[in-house]
Amino acid sequence: MRKFVPLLALAAAACATSQPQAPRGAPELGVEFTWTGVAPCTDVSPRIIVRDVPAATKRFRVELVDVDSVMSRHGGGEVEAVPGGVIPAGALKAYRGPCPSQQAVEYEMRVWAIDGAGRVLAQGKERQIFTPGQLRRPSRSNQR
Numbered sequence: 001m002r003k004f005v006p007l008l009a010l011a012a013a014a015c016a017t018s019q020p021q022a023p024r025g026a027p028e029l030g031v032e033f034t035w036t037g038v039a040p041c042t043d044v045s046p047r048i049i050v051r052d053v054p055a056a057t058k059r060f061r062v063e064l065v066d067v068d069s070v071m072s073r074h075g076g077g078e079v080e081a082v083p084g085g086v087i088p089a090g091a092l093k094a095y096r097g098p099c100p101s102q103q104a105v106e107y108e109m110r111v112w113a114i115d116g117a118g119r120v121l122a123q124g125k126e127r128q129i130f131t132p133g134q135l136r137r138p139s140r141s142n143q144r
Contacts, residue, residue: 020061020112020120027052029124031111040132041099045076045092050085050111054121057081057113062092065108067127074098074107081113098130105130 030051038046050060059078066072075094079087098107106129113122 020114020123022112022120022123026120027054027122029053029111029113029122031109031124031126033109033126033128035098035128035130038097038130040097040130042097043095044090044097045087045095047089048087048109048111050081050087050113050124052122052124053081053085054113054115056115057121058116059114060087061112061114062087062095063110064095064097065110066098067106067108076110078114098132100130100132102132104132 030049032049032051033046035046038044045062045064048062058081060081061078062076064074064076066074074096075092077092077094079091098105106127108125108127110125111123112120115121
């Protein structure tokens with residue numbers, strides 16, 4: 001067993017991704033998105049609204065995470081920060097959307113505001129539950 005402990009530690013370190021951190025006392029971004037109209041297993045990211053964006057922000061870094069499974073990251077990407085803080089649907093090129101098999105799953109959309117030098121100015125997140133369409137109950141007329 002002792003032989004495997006270092007291997008497990010090494011494997012855990014390799015799986016961990018470095019998360020950018022905003023400096024202590026940095027403002028929190030408001031993040032808003034919805035799964036309405038988003039099909040399961042798509043690579044088209046939803047529209048995301050980012051509020052309270054610091055003036056020096058040049059880019060947003062975005063990541064979607066399955067909060068029930070620490071190993072389940074769904075990518076995201078970086079996009080140019082535009083006035084109004086709207087990240088259009090489909091803008092994240094390294095995004096893999098929710099693809100739960102049979103149950104509703106809670107996801108967290110994480111957003112970081114990045115300045116021109118690559119420093120994190122602020123961060124924010126929002127959680128939403130994704131329920132696959134196949135889990136919707138059929139109407140009474142379909143039950144016979």
